[in-house]
Amino acid sequence: xxxxxxxxxxxxxxxxxxxxxxxxxxxxxxxxxxxxxxxxxxxxxxxxxxxxxxxxxxxxxxxxxxxxxxxxxxxxxxxxxxxxxxxxxxxxxxxxxxxxxxxxxxxxxxxxx
DNA sequence: ATAATGACTGAAT
DNA sequence: AATTCAGCCATTA
Numbered sequence: 001x002x003x004x005x006x007x008x009x010x011x012x013x014x015x016x017x018x019x020x021x022x023x024x025x026x027x028x029x030x031x032x033x034x035x036x037x038x039x040x041x042x043x044x045x046x047x048x049x050x051x052x053x054x055x056x057x058x059x060x061x062x063x064x065x066x067x068x069x070x071x072x073x074x075x076x077x078x079x080x081x082x083x084x085x086x087x088x089x090x091x092x093x094x095x096x097x098x099x100x101x102x103x104x105x106x107x108x109x110x111x112x113x
Numbered sequence: 114a115t116a117a118t119g120a121c122t123g124a125a126t
Numbered sequence: 127a128a129t130t131c132a133g134c135c136a137t138t139a
Contacts, residue, residue: 007136007137009135009137027122028121028122029121029122038134039121039134039135040121040134040135041122041134041135042118042119042120042122042134042136043119043134043136043137044121044136045119046120046136047120047136047137048120049120049137050137050138051120059120062120063120064121064122065121065122065123070121
């Protein structure tokens with residue numbers, strides 16, 4: 001399942017993302033923070049980008065800190081993610097943003113913006 | 114080993 | 127409020 005060989009970082013990212021419960025979303029920064037470095041946000045994004053189509057990782061539950069889907073330029077993937085989240089019970093705001101305080105998993109970690 | 118990229122983030126303009 | 131700039135770090139070329 002998982003691609004032939006992935007480096008440890010990707011694996012760690014997948015582990016964390018896989019732990020996101022249904023109906024919840026997390027952010028790249030949160031995942032990176034859990035990994036130990038809040039600056040690895042972009043690296044996390046890279047890991048998910050390398051994610052294969054047959055992965056078991058709920059990559060669709062990972063969004064940016066704004067509670068917004070990032071690659072909405074890539075219509076197909078972006079719309080699919082949005083659709084999946086809606087199906088899981090995630091509610092999008094008027095501008096398509098998700099309330100991370102409500103659906104965010106381990107986001108803010110006790111701190112809010 | 115060096116350079117470029119990226120599904121990010123926060124601060125600055 | 128929206129857009130731009132710069133920083134951070136792992137992966138890929």
